[in-house]
Amino acid sequence: MNNRMNRREVLVRAWQAGAALVAGAGVWTTWDLLRPAKNSGLGGLIRTVPPEAVGDTGAVEVLAARAFLVRIDGEIVALSETCTHLGCRVPFCESSNRFECPCHGSVFNRAGELISGPSPRGLDRHPVEVGEDGLLYIDTESKTPGVAPGTFTIDEPSTGPSCATESDH
Numbered sequence: 001m002n003n004r005m006n007r008r009e010v011l012v013r014a015w016q017a018g019a020a021l022v023a024g025a026g027v028w029t030t031w032d033l034l035r036p037a038k039n040s041g042l043g044g045l046i047r048t049v050p051p052e053a054v055g056d057t058g059a060v061e062v063l064a065a066r067a068f069l070v071r072i073d074g075e076i077v078a079l080s081e082t083c084t085h086l087g088c089r090v091p092f093c094e095s096s097n098r099f100e101c102p103c104h105g106s107v108f109n110r111a112g113e114l115i116s117g118p119s120p121r122g123l124d125r126h127p128v129e130v131g132e133d134g135l136l137y138i139d140t141e142s143k144t145p146g147v148a149p150g151t152f153t154i155d156e157p158s159t160g161p162s163c164a165t166e167s168d169h
């Protein structure tokens with residue numbers, strides 16, 4: 001009888017140990033899948049295009065960095081495409097030469113400075129550097145908050161109709 005109980009206890013303990021092992025493996029696998037990866041994808045250094053690909057007009061979208069590269073007075077700047085109001089993705093409108101947020105209508109000039117709308121500041125900026133391979137790298141781990149409303153470093157007029165207006169009609 002005592003021997004039988006011991007065998008039962010051993011089996012229960014073995015089953016419990018097996019269940020704990022399976023649960024632990026599940027937790028580890030989940031953590032391994034979900035933890036942020038260093039230097040890959042968003043949150044790291046994103047390899048982009050050669051500096052020559054960023055012209056004096058327009059904006060070059062870098063999807064992997066969720067950012068745009070623009071050349072302002074000869075300097076290349078990386079603007080976050082996350083709206084500083086409530087976080088919508090802000091596309092660049094070629095016809096108006098503006099970044100236009102489709103959610104609540106914030107409008108930014110090509111330097112990411114707030115022209116109108118409910119955003120509390122301009123678009124945030126990421127550092128950009130030229131790598132040893134000659135390509136531009138955007139550091140998405142670091143950013144500088146966009147400038148306060150009313151701050152303008154460029155004076156580029158709108159070049160045409162707003163994309164938001166066009167799509168509304």
Ligand code: FES
Nearest residue numbers: 083085086101104
């Ligand atoms: S999220 Fe862009 S204006 Fe509201």
